[in-house]
Amino acid sequence: MSTSSASARVCSDAEKRLGICPTGSTESGSGVDIGATEQGPGGGSGGSGGGDGAPTDSGQGSGGSGISPGTSAPSTDGSGLGGNPRRIITDLDPCPDCSEADPPADAPAITLSDLASFSPSRPTFRMEPNGWMLRGLPANFIADPRDETTGGTLLGRPIDVRFTPVSYTWTWGDGTADTVTEPGRTWEELRLPRFSETPTSHVYTERGTMTVGLDVAYAVAFRFDGGDWVTVDGSVSAQTTLDAYVGSAQTVLVPGDCRADPVAIGC
Known part of the structure; x- marks a missing residue:
């Protein structure tokens, strides 16, 4: 009868930085179950050689205190990142120059x-x-x-x-x-x-x-x-x-046309 075993996988540097390096495995008849722990930025509560704890002879560190993602307030003065990205708040004057132009002079009352x-x-x-x-x-x-x-x-x-x-x-x-x-x-x-x-x-x-x-x-x-x-x-x-x-005007009978001959008799 032959026996088979799963070969151990070496974690990459990126996995180590992200804290997702597998910590162990169990073998069953249908496959291998691989366990891992994930920690937030700054280290978690005990991980394989991770965090900011000092290394021991066994190669395991105590881990850092860590900060849960999303629980720290943003830095408003730029002094540190905290657990979230820095947020810089700048008070902007909503009305840099709100002075109104002088209204036109009213026309005087004219009569x-x-x-x-x-x-x-x-x-x-x-x-x-x-x-x-x-x-x-x-x-x-x-x-x-x-x-x-x-x-x-x-x-x-x-x-x-x-x-x-x-x-x-x-x-x-x-x-x-x-x-x-x-x-x-x-x-x-x-x-x-x-x-x-x-x-x-x-x-x-x-x-x-x-x-x-x-x-x-x-x-x-x-x-x-x-x-x-x-x-x-x-x-x-x-x-x-x-x-x-x-x-005054008088009507008279004349022999001719007075308009044509104004000096005619009767005209």
Whole structure:
């Protein structure tokens, strides 16, 4: 009968450093059971020649006290590794420069009195017939409106002031007046025959020279130092006048066309 035995295995240097060198074996009918112990960094409680204990004549050391993995607190000052890797904590300022920029200067409260040095241009208007009226027939008047923007300085800073026409007051020179919200249009633009009534026409009943006045009211807005447009409460106005003569017309029979021959008999 022959006998067999398992040959002893020599531990490598790496296994010795890791503390997993087999410590013994038992043989059974189906194989070999190999036993080993594992210790954490720093040595365990008694291992074959391991740890930090002094060697004995038998070749076995007493082993080091060891530190169980994960049980020591991390080093915050870098003085040692302990049982875990070193963790360095650095307090970072979450807001290196949290100073806020100075807010833009608020625009001062501005009223119409502050804008007294700004004014719209003098308005103009036309009439038809041009420069004269017939008693008892409508004369048509047309304003020439326009938005206007003027610039300057206020409190030492730039300002733009905008004037927008909103209403038109006509004083007809005969003691009457009308206020409308449209500037008026010519008979041709309205597709009306001459001497037709319009929203800006007027009928005179007396002969003579009339001074017709126009007063335009403007809404006012300003833009201060490059800011947004701001509407000012109230309105400003600008005026103009025009003299026109009111005459009479008579119907007469003439032998020819007075437009073609103004000096003909009866013309």
